[in-house]
Amino acid sequence: MKAVYTWSAIFAIVFASVVGDVLLARAMRQVGDVSTLRRSSGLWTVIARVLSNQNFVVGVMAMAMAFFSLLFALSWGDVSLVAPAAASLTFIGNAFAAKIFLHERVDRRRWIAAVLVAGGVALLAG
Amino acid sequence: MSFRKYLVLAGVTVFAAAGDSMLAHGMKQAGNISVHHLQSVLLAVLNPWVVVGILLLLGFFATYMHALSWADLTYVLPATSLGYVLLALVAKFALHEQVSPLRWLGIALISGGVGFVAGGPSLTTHSRAESASDEDKDHAVVGAANAPPFDSAQSRLLAKDARNRAPTGVRS
Numbered sequence: 001m002k003a004v005y006t007w008s009a010i011f012a013i014v015f016a017s018v019v020g021d022v023l024l025a026r027a028m029r030q031v032g033d034v035s036t037l038r039r040s041s042g043l044w045t046v047i048a049r050v051l052s053n054q055n056f057v058v059g060v061m062a063m064a065m066a067f068f069s070l071l072f073a074l075s076w077g078d079v080s081l082v083a084p085a086a087a088s089l090t091f092i093g094n095a096f097a098a099k100i101f102l103h104e105r106v107d108r109r110r111w112i113a114a115v116l117v118a119g120g121v122a123l124l125a126g
Numbered sequence: 127m128s129f130r131k132y133l134v135l136a137g138v139t140v141f142a143a144a145g146d147s148m149l150a151h152g153m154k155q156a157g158n159i160s161v162h163h164l165q166s167v168l169l170a171v172l173n174p175w176v177v178v179g180i181l182l183l184l185g186f187f188a189t190y191m192h193a194l195s196w197a198d199l200t201y202v203l204p205a206t207s208l209g210y211v212l213l214a215l216v217a218k219f220a221l222h223e224q225v226s227p228l229r230w231l232g233i234a235l236i237s238g239g240v241g242f243v244a245g246g247p248s249l250t251t252h253s254r255a256e257s258a259s260d261e262d263k264d265h266a267v268v269g270a271a272n273a274p275p276f277d278s279a280q281s282r283l284l285a286k287d288a289r290n291r292a293p294t295g296v297r298s
Contacts, residue, residue: 021199028194035130035192050191091207095200104198105250109242113204116239123232124210 006077009069013086016066018093022101023059029102030055084125088118127248131196135205137189143209145182147216152176197248204243211236 031037031049038046050056073082095114099106106114152175170176193202211233217223 021203024191025194025199025202028191031195034195091203094203098198098200102199103250104200105247106200107246109246110200110204113239113243114200116235116242117204117207120232120235120237120239121207121210123228123235124214125232 002076006073006082009073009076010082010085010089012069013066013073013082014089014093016062016069017086017090018097020059020062020066021090021094022097023055023062025098025102027053027055027059080125084122087125088122091118091121131193131248134189134192135202138186138193138202138206139209139212141182141186141189142206143212143216145179145186146209147179147213148175148182149179152179198250201243201246201248204239207236208240 027050028034030053031046034046037049070082070086073086091114095106095111098104152173153170155175156170156173171180190202190206193206197205214225214229214233218225
């Protein structure tokens with residue numbers, strides 16, 4: 001039963017951090033290249049525009065959810081399972097989500113990169 | 127990609143790795159925090175290691191947002207995953223911890239992944255019809271079509287990347 005709780009919490013982490021990453025990426029895509037914007041209208045404009053972006057606000061909330069799910073997962077499962085499983089599944093989940101929701105061109109090169117990094121993280125943290 | 131952009135990616139990598147390890151170190155000093163004594167979290171925040179860790183993670187967040195403003199999520203994430211490798215190397219050479227063969231394999235896999243993604247374009251451009259561009263076709267061609275005009279610093283870096291990539295690719 002404990003394994004079920006642990007894996008549910010791991011999937012909650014993965015879900016929340018994928019949602020967070022996608023929303024933050026979308027927010028920054030809407031804001032546009034930060035250095036260009038800073039040169040043209042100053043640092044405070046950049047900060048104001050990022051902080052007032054709805055996707056950014058919801059994205060940060062999703063990241064906070066991911067953090068609390070991590071705390072829950074760690075209270076049920078071992079850190080040597082939770083950390084690598086969550087990190088590497090997030091890599092794979094992000095590749096799918098970025099393709100579907102951000103319409104990024106996830107070509108073979110990027111798939112291979114995502115899978116290699118996910119595998120590497122699993123080995124390293126395991 | 128200009129040199130500044132590589133610097134931003136390096137910043138994401140280093141800030142994340144350094145911030146995480148400082149935070150972990152500080153929290154270990156602070157001791158266990160139970161659900162029933164949540165106020166001990168407030169005490170943990172006073173630990174200097176935790177303070178520095180939080181500042182570094184703020185730096186991570188700023189550089190991460192900066193990178194996402196000009197690069198794809200599926201580019202930034204693998205490109206900055208060298209932080210895991212950095213942590214393992216710090217553990218090996220600064221903290222003299224044992225790094226098992228499996229972990230070295232993990233390092234090789236991550237380096238290979240970073241090499242793969244670094245050779246491609248950093249940003250998806252939708253100048254052509256989206257339905258056609260979403261297909262996984264050939265990437266050398268796609269990459270060439272998407273890449274912005276190279277400046278000399280970038281082509282030097284890319285050439286260096288290519289040299290670095292060959293051995294890691296074989297190993298992984």
